[in-house]
Amino acid sequence: MRVDIDLIKLKLKEMLGEERLEHSVNTSKIARKLAIKYNYNADKAEVAGLLHDCAKDLDYQTLEKMVLEYNIQLDEIVQKIPKLLHPLVGIVIAKKEFNIQDPVILKAIKTHSTGAAQMSLLDKIIYLSDKIEPLRNMNGVEEVRKMAEIDLDRAVLMALDKGLLYLINKNLLIHPISIEARNNILRKVVFV
Template identity: 40%
Template sequence: MEYRHAVDKLSKILSAKRFQHSLGVSQTAADLAVRFDEDEEKARLAGLLHDCARNISSNNLLQMAKVFAIVVNDVERCQPVLLHAPLGACLAKTEYGIDDPQILRAISLHTTGGKGMSKLEKIIYLADCIEPGRDYPGVHVLRNIAMNNLNAAVLAAFDQSLHLVIEQGLLIHPATIEGRNELIQQRHNI
């Protein structure tokens, strides 16, 4: 499905606020792709579709995960909203005709991150955190880091996310810990 058709379809299923967020992530991802020498069109499309399953209720997320044979861990069972990312990848494929595995994996990891993230996956994860509509303490710091160093910005975004999850008393997804640990090991050549 071409970008314009995806925009039209999303505008009908997402709330106005979520739709604007998706457009912001799409543009931010495209800008980051140019900055870090990644495929701009893949980034733009993955950014646009990253939240295509975000409007689905928790109960339906769990049910749809079964339908798509998504393995649900204990953290996701307790916090089903996390499933909108892997389910979004499934919907991007079935509802939007996206068959590029790089785009699908970037959508799948945009909420938790994970180990072995590609440059595109890091860009989508980061774009979701720093798009222009985001306004939270520390977002300007993340945006500044993102101007120079993708890995440092993703690591800072992981840290920001972990602080928020801990403040809210939520469970920490193991993929976030694995992704963060890997970036620290790379930084220190461990």
């Protein structure tokens, strides 16, 4: 894959605030490391890591406008959780602004917040990198970082669990895809 990483970073700089840019670069570095460890294409992982939050700093009006303009389908839960719009709009920006057409990269961007019923290796790498990059400080993140060095599925399961517990404790809606993601990884990890 020939994608100019420096060019992506330069363009991203115009779209993201300083902290979000740092988060994205950190995510891409962890994604690269995990890709090498788990035998995946490191360049693809780096690109997906860089771009996963490319729509996150858009204001709500712009996100809504893009949803209409590009006819992005929103399910009932996403309609109620504005935070879940940025992965969907992110796909459009990745395609239009960064010329990313690889469906595997686009799916990893799409699923980085909720997980997916069937997570590809890249989906798992990006989901996890996003949650464990050095700026992240959620409770217990250190144990997830350690597990990421040992077992990718178990680390994703831990990160999903922590995310779900956070939502439960805050009385927030849970997207059913996250439950499916958790059930399927749990089956893989526990009932092999």
